[in-house]
Amino acid sequence: MVWSVVVLGTLLTLQRQWGALAVLDARRLVGLVASGALIACNWGIFIWALKSERLVEASLGYFINPLVSVLLGVLVLRERLTRPQLLALLLAAAGVLNQVVTVGVVPWMGIALALTFGCYGLVRKRIGVNAAVGLSVETALVLPFALAWIAFEASSGHGALVRGQPLELGLLALSGLVTVVPLICFAAAANRLPLTTLGFVQYLSPSITLLLAVFLYQEPFGGMQYLTFAGIWAGLVIFSLEALYHQAGVRKRRVGGEAA
Numbered sequence: 716m717v718w719s720v721v722v723l724g725t726l727l728t729l730q731r732q733w734g735a736l737a738v739l740d741a742r743r744l745v746g747l748v749a750s751g752a753l754i755a756c757n758w759g760i761f762i763w764a765l766k767s768e769r770l771v772e773a774s775l776g777y778f779i780n781p782l783v784s785v786l787l788g789v790l791v792l793r794e795r796l797t798r799p800q801l802l803a804l805l806l807a808a809a810g811v812l813n814q815v816v817t818v819g820v821v822p823w824m825g826i827a828l829a830l831t832f833g834c835y836g837l838v839r840k841r842i843g844v845n846a847a848v849g850l851s852v853e854t855a856l857v858l859p860f861a862l863a864w865i866a867f868e869a870s871s872g873h874g875a876l877v878r879g880q881p882l883e884l885g886l887l888a889l890s891g892l893v894t895v896v897p898l899i900c901f902a903a904a905a906n907r908l909p910l911t912t913l914g915f916v917q918y919l920s921p922s923i924t925l926l927l928a929v930f931l932y933q934e935p936f937g938g939m940q941y942l943t944f945a946g947i948w949a950g951l952v953i954f955s956l957e958a959l960y961h962q963a964g965v966r967k968r969r970v971g972g973e974a975a
Contacts, residue, residue: 716758716854716861718891723851726895735848744852746842750835751853754898755860757831764824774928776825777921778811778947783833784913791837794909799957803915803950810946817939836913839905846902850895915954918947 727733739747764773785804788794796804815822839849868874875887904913925944928934 716755716857717865718888719854719894720851720858720891722891722895723847723854726847727851730847732845732848735845736852739844739848739852743842743844746838747844747849747852748856750838750842750849751856753831753835753838754853755857757828757835760824760827760831764828769824770928772822772825773828774825774921774924775811775814775822776828777832777924778814778918778943779825779829780832780921781915781917782808782811783829784836784917785915787833787837788909788913792840792909797957799953803954803957805950806953807915807918807947807950810943810950813939813946814943817943836901836905839902843906844902846899846906849902850898912958915951918951922947 727736761773764770764776782804785796789796842849844852865874865876869876872878875883879887901913904916908916922944925936929936
């Protein structure tokens with residue numbers, strides 16, 4: 716959170732967007748308080764999952780998250796699913812359900828991750844604030860809590876500031892950039908894309924994480940997990956093909972209208 720504020724402050728300076736903070740109205744500020752609380756909870760739960768060695772459950776949460784985004788888009792924003800999109804959703808849901816059954820317990824931590832980030836995307840879409848400006852406000856709001864925790868850890872002899880090596884401190888500084896860039900892209904996409912589309916695109920992140928876990932970190936993968944992966948990616952393929960078909964139709968009608 717601390718290094719994210721540094722990166723965002725630099726970005727706002729380069730883009731000369733500090734003035735945009737002063738013109739935010741009360742409605743947007745309240746929305747950013749809500750989205751800031753949601754993203755802070757999401758980060759906290761994820762770090763907790765890593766520290767408690769429950770990464771599998773955390774990754775499951777990010778597989779569930781796109782389903783939450785799609786459902787929020789349908790239930791709250793009244794976005795409509797086409798039949799291919801509905802089929803894609805059902806295939807992806809079947810894959811996630813298979814993973815839940817395979818794990819054998821209710822993954823409350825994964826569900827909490829999915830709900831907090833799904834609601835974060837919904838709030839950001841409703842308030843429609845510039846991605847960098849909105850994220851700057853969000854991180855600034857949670858910065859005091861982050862600084863208080865860092866001070867507590869340091870006073871008790873723990874934490875990276877006390878025990879970290881120079882390389883570790885450098886990597887932590889880079890974590891601000893690694894955190895900010897994806898979230899800015901996500902917030903920008905939330906303002907431009909239907910929440911249903913945004914939800915399916917989010918399957919790329921946990922899928923890449925799964926590939927890294929298997930091929931880089933050599934974590935076990937097989938059996939019923941293949942069905943999970945197959946269901947999710949089958950849904951992605953169907954959704955992508957339907958989107959390409961729709962875009963081709965829109966482009967064809969546009970060209971026909973210009974010719975007329």
